Every structure is written in structure tokens, then in C-alpha cells.
Amino acid sequence: MDVKKVPDIITARLPVYLRALQRMADAGLKTTSSQELGEKVGISAAQIRKDVSQFGEFGKQGTGYSIDYLMDRLREILKVNRIWDVIVVGAGDMGHALANYQGLIxxxxxxxxxFDNNQEKIGQTIGDYVIEDSDNLIEYVKESGIKIAILTLPASAAQIVADELIEAGVRALLNYAPVSIATPPNVKIQYIDPAIHLQRMTYYL
Amino acid sequence: MDVKKVPDIITARLPVYLRALQRMADAGLKTTSSQELGEKVGISAAQIRKDVSQFGEFGKQGTGYSIDYLMDRLREILKVNRIWDVIVVGAGDMGHALANYQGLIxxxxxxxxxFDNNQEKIGQTIGDYVIEDSDNLIEYVKESGIKIAILTLPASAAQIVADELIEAGVRALLNYAPVSIATPPNVKIQYIDPAIHLQRMTYYL
Structure with missing residues (x-):
């Protein structure tokens, strides 16, 4: 399909729609409407129809969306109709939580x-993983062709490690370190920092 | 100060500026420019000047910003010139990671x-905390006047617990459960879901 350039703000909502559709499918539902989906995700039905229409025709007026079909198409658009290998750099509490998290696969x-650089952690296990020496990180990325890395590092190390990973071929970083990281235009970065999210709400309290 | 209605997209960037300024202050810097700050956070200098000017005059042309002064003002705007008490609901891996995280205070x-509802977890300790029985959650919220809760629950429990917390007086929810939660207009909610963030990047890979 020929996809026109779609604004980031729209593509950012697609994973939220996919997550809600997955929950409907898990509950045994077969079809939904923009109205129903909108209520699940807190976005207007009109906005959902507009967002989804950016990528082609998905539903017929009055009959709603086939949940399976819409999920398949969203997965295709988001390129998660495949499994991406991901590495985690930093085996602290957050690295542990991610390693044990069942919600990614x-x-x-x-x-x-x-990976970690702490000699006391290297070789220890977290679930099914053996913590690897970060001295081998770059070689691993180059040999495996890994494109996605999750950083759960101290703020002071995040930029240095990010630069090395990008140099080795990583193109998407999910950063848990509480610091902004500079990246070239061809590399995507997303941030998870609970204090930032909390401060976005206290403004309104 | 009389603050006009500022768009959410601008207020959402203020915590990012504050974080970068804190790092500059930690490094011993006293003043900065919109150019320098912009490079740290990946936002144009013009955008930063525009965002900050929504809240009054902060810097003089050519002399830049006093880091301490700008931090003080941002903390005041974001209402983090005080400490907010926060509860965590769910003592799984993510709850543990948050309890041990030093980056919030x-x-x-x-x-x-x-809090947790698992009888085997209740009474156990995480760092300085004793895990409390979620049967006591609502009473705790009402008596303490807690306004902010972090949910690290299974998706299936998140909406029910959120409704109870809101009924008890909570006005801001940071939700780690992989599900959208419906909230009334006077309640703020933010989401942390690593799969959502990762899917926002794979679109571009």
C-alpha cells in the first residue's frame, strides 16, 4: 500500500488503538465501532475515523470495523506483524522488571x-537471561544486527552508550535514564521517566 | 502571577526543560541560553523561548537565563516547589523498581x-516500605488526602481500582497497566507502557 506522509501525532495514537483492539479480541469480540473504540481509549470517534482513514479504507459505513482485520492492518502499519529482537542495557531494578515483563512478546x-558493566552482576541470571558483559555490547549489536535497544542506565552513562549503540547500527532507543539524549535524524528515541509524567499532571492539580 | 490558559503540548515540555536545567545545575553551571538548552533537549531555541514566554519574562536578550531562577519558576509553574505524597498500587516487579527508585524525591x-492484594506479599518489605493490604487502600487515601497514585496492576484490575481511587479523592494517575483507563474530566492520567513506546518507533524503521 502506498502510504502518504502521516503526522507523528497520528502514528503515535495507533499503538493505543491496537492495544485496545487486542483487549476486545481477548474478550471474544469480533467487530467494533469508532464510537466504542473511542470510549475505550478516550479519543473521539471522529478522530479515530480520521486517523485510521489516513491508511486506507478499513470499515464500511454502519457496519463498523472487523477487529481482527483492523488489528492486522495496524500491526502491518506499525511493522509489528513480526517480532523485533531488543536488547536491554542496564541490569538494575528496571532492567529486572523488563526482563520479567511478559507484555512485550x-x-x-x-x-x-x-547487559551490565558491573562485574558483580555479570553472569548472574534474571529469569531466562544471563547478564552479559557490556564490554561485549557493541560487538553483539553489530553481529546480530539489533535495531532496538532499551536503556536502563544512570543518566551519566546514557549519552555515551547511546552514541556507541547508534554507531553500531541501533535505530530506535527507549530511554529510561532520566536525561535527554541527542540522536541523529535517522534514529528514533522515546522516553520513559515517571517524574516527567507526574510533573505533567501536577501542573493541573 | 496571572497565567493564561497554556496548551497542553507546551506544559508537557516544561518538565523536560526542568530536568535538563537540573543536570546543568548539578554540573555547576549558573546560566544558560535557549540555544544551549535546546541542544540538550532536542527542541529548537525559538520553541523554547516561545514556550517559556507563555509564563512571563525569564531572561534578558543576550544575557540568557539564570538556571536557578528558571528552575525555581518552572517548579512553581509545575507545582513541584513542594513534595507530593504518592502511593503505588501493585507490588510486582514494577512496584519494586519504583519503591527503590531514587529519582522521584x-x-x-x-x-x-x-499496596497489594496478594496475601503472600502483604507485610513483606521493599526497601523502607512494608507492603500494605489493598483492602485498606481507599480508607488510606481518604484519610491522608492523597491526590496522586501510581498503578502497577494487571490490566484487568486497573479500571476498577482507578474508579475507587478517584471516588476517594485521587486526581492524578500514572498508569503502568497496559490498558487505557477512562477518567472524568477533573482527573489527569498519564501512561507508561513500553510496548506502546516501542511501536511508536518501529513505524519509522
Whole structure:
């Protein structure tokens, strides 16, 4: 399909729609409407129809969407109709939580290795993983062709490690370190920092 | 100060500026420019000047911003010139990671209690916390006047617990459960779901 350039703000909502559709499918539903989906995700039905229409025709007026079909198409658009190998750099509490988290594999992501530079941690296990030496990180990325890395590092190390990973071929970073990281235009970065999210709400309290 | 209605997209960037300024202050810097700050956070200098000017005059042309002064003002705007008590509901891996996380207290948030409904977890300790029985959650919220809760629950429980918390007086929810939660207009909600963030990047890979 020929996809026109779609604004980031729209593509950012598609994973939210996919997550809600997955929950409907898990509950045994077969079809939904923009109205129903909108109520699940807190977005207007009109906005959902507009967002989805950016990528082609998905539903017929009055009959709603086939949940399976819409999920398949969203997975295709988001390129999670496959499994991406992902590495985690940093085996602290957050690295542990991610290693044990079961919610990635069914959404397109498989954590394949966890790295740390702490000699006391290297060789220890977290679930099915053996913590690997971060001295071997760059070689691993180059040999495996890994494109996605999750950083659960101290702020002071995040930029340096990010630069090395990008140099080795990583193109998407999910950063848990509480610091902004500079990346070239061909590399995507997303941030998870609970204090930032909390501060976005206290403004309104 | 009389603050006009500022778009959400602008207020959402203020915590990112504050975080970058804090790092500059930690490094011993006293002043910065919109150019320098922009490079740290990946936002144009013009955008930063525009965002900050929504809230009054902060810097003089050519002399830049006093880091301490700008931080003080941003903390005041974001209402983190005080410490907010926060509860965590759900003592799984993510609850553990949050309880041990040192990065909230110096940014305006103090986790005061952690709750779970698992009888085997109740009474166990995480760091300085004793896991409390979620049967006591609502009474705790009402008596303490807690306004902010972090949910690290299974998706199936998140809406029910959120409804109860809101009924008890909570006005801001940070939700780690992989599900959208419906909230009334006077309640703020933010989401942390690593799969959503990862899917926002694979679209571009």
C-alpha cells in the first residue's frame, strides 16, 4: 500500500488503538465501532475515523470495523506483524522488571539479551537471561544486527552508550535514564521517566 | 502571577526543560541560553523561548537565563516547589523498581505507601516500605488526602481500582497497566507502557 506522509501525532495514537483492539479480541469480540473504540481509549470517534482513514479504507459505513482485520492492518502499519529482537542495557531494578515483563512478546518485541558493566552482576541470571558483559555490547549489536535497544542506565552513562549503540547500527532507543539524549535524524528515541509524567499532571492539580 | 490558559503540548515540555536545567545545575553551571538548552533537549531555541514566554519574562536578550531562577519558576509553574505524597498500587516487579527508585524525591514526589492484594506479599518489605493490604487502600487515601497514585496492576484490575481511587479523592494517575483507563474530566492520567513506546518507533524503521 502506498502510504502518504502521516503526522507523528497520528502514528503515535495507533499503538493505543491496537492495544485496545487486542483487549476486545481477548474478550471474544469480533467487530467494533469508532464510537466504542473511542470510549475505550478516550479519543473521539471522529478522530479515530480520521486517523485510521489516513491508511486506507478499513470499515464500511454502519457496519463498523472487523477487529481482527483492523488489528492486522495496524500491526502491518506499525511493522509489528513480526517480532523485533531488543536488547536491554542496564541490569538494575528496571532492567529486572523488563526482563520479567511478559507484555512485550505478544506485541512485537523479544528481549534477547541484557547487559551490565558491573562485574558483580555479570553472569548472574534474571529469569531466562544471563547478564552479559557490556564490554561485549557493541560487538553483539553489530553481529546480530539489533535495531532496538532499551536503556536502563544512570543518566551519566546514557549519552555515551547511546552514541556507541547508534554507531553500531541501533535505530530506535527507549530511554529510561532520566536525561535527554541527542540522536541523529535517522534514529528514533522515546522516553520513559515517571517524574516527567507526574510533573505533567501536577501542573493541573 | 496571572497565567493564561497554556496548551497542553507546551506544559508537557516544561518538565523536560526542568530536568535538563537540573543536570546543568548539578554540573555547576549558573546560566544558560535557549540555544544551549535546546541542544540538550532536542527542541529548537525559538520553541523554547516561545514556550517559556507563555509564563512571563525569564531572561534578558543576550544575557540568557539564570538556571536557578528558571528552575525555581518552572517548579512553581509545575507545582513541584513542594513534595507530593504518592502511593503505588501493585507490588510486582514494577512496584519494586519504583519503591527503590531514587529519582522521584528530588523532583517533587515522595512514595509514602505501597499496596497489594496478594496475601503472600502483604507485610513483606521493599526497601523502607512494608507492603500494605489493598483492602485498606481507599480508607488510606481518604484519610491522608492523597491526590496522586501510581498503578502497577494487571490490566484487568486497573479500571476498577482507578474508579475507587478517584471516588476517594485521587486526581492524578500514572498508569503502568497496559490498558487505557477512562477518567472524568477533573482527573489527569498519564501512561507508561513500553510496548506502546516501542511501536511508536518501529513505524519509522
Amino acid at each position: 505478544n506485541r512485537g518485541f523479544n528481549i534477547v539479551a541484557i | 528530588n523532583r517533587g514526589f515522595n512514595i509514602v505507601a505501597i
